[in-house]
Amino acid sequence: MGLYVTELRLADFRSFERLVVLPSAGVTVFVGPNAAGKTNTVEALQLLTAGQSFRRPTPSQLVREGAESARIDARLEGDGRVVDVRCDAAPGKRSFTRNGKRIQASEMPESLMSVLFTPDDLAIVKRGASVRRDELDGFGRQANRGYANVLTAYQRSVEQRNRLLKDELVDMSLLAAWDASVALGGATLLAARLRLFSRLAEKVAAVYATVSGGERLACSYACTLGQDLEDLSRDELRGLFLERLEAVREDDLRRGQTTVGPHRDDVVFSIEGRDARAYGSQGQQRSVALALKMAEVELAGEILGSTPLLLLDDVMSELDGTRREAAMGFVSGGIQTVITTTNLGYFSPTLLDSAEVVSFGDK
């Protein structure tokens, strides 16, 4: 199974002065009324695993109002190992440590990564392309530290190129240099994304078929550089990207931005041959989101050789009975899972019997 969280401690984090939670190795349910701090606790777990929070907070937002600094500690145990991870936040700074040693946020998932599912994710099919790219990259950066570095390097080169494109008098030799840098970074990112995507897409389709009772889902990567790129080497991708950058140069100069590359790509889901974004029912779109998250858990297990922490924040109330059962069937398979809810009525007595239930009261 790998490592799992056995203890979480919060000090002056968000709404908590102090909180200690001892999650079970299986399912832990956080139950309580609105604004009781359930999501805050999930966010703390995400920070200590993914090294970032889905709320994209500034460090000072993590600090309890009136306090000077926040601290989150977790103990991870498993496979005969004990690992202590910690996150400190104070206005303007945030830091991470593992067993007392300072590490980068991007190194946090190496101990234990997490997959988070929130109500916003349920709309992933119909939201903007950047949401789907972020989902893929968010998974990639946790599953492989190299991915995070490649992504950051590429984003920086695109930013630099865009800055140059906005200059009143563009230095064309400098632009050629940035084209080369963007093409190299982009090809590296694209190669990593495509590898990840092909493995993930296969799993999403398989899980979706189960959740939907046999419907056929296809996931494809819509790349601004062209189609059928899966078999190209990184060097071939780089060459192709350079050609495209030259082809769109006039347009990019006019718009002041880089209009092709992995930062403009998308993921397309189709159900029974029809684009799920344009034609899928809300239920079908939600099933795709659920299948995607479950597929991420499976793939993380394959890539890392250990199961990730699954965080289900408030999604039970958003799923209908069939999808809820599918999700529950999945988490009962030995994956450490934390679920937040305002209502225990969504869970079967069998699940509640084996789960650790933590009550969050009114503050």
Ligand SMILES: Nc1ncnc2c1ncn2[C@@H]1O[C@H](COP(=O)(O)OP(=O)(O)OP(=O)(O)O)[C@@H](O)[C@H]1O
């Ligand atoms: N830095 C902070 N200092 C003090 N309180 C904070 C801070 N950040 C967030 N809060 C408070 O935490 C509460 C929200 O907690 P949280 O989002 O965890 O609720 P929840 O239990 O998940 O609720 P729901 O069921 O509505 O999703 C809000 O009242 C908010 O004002």
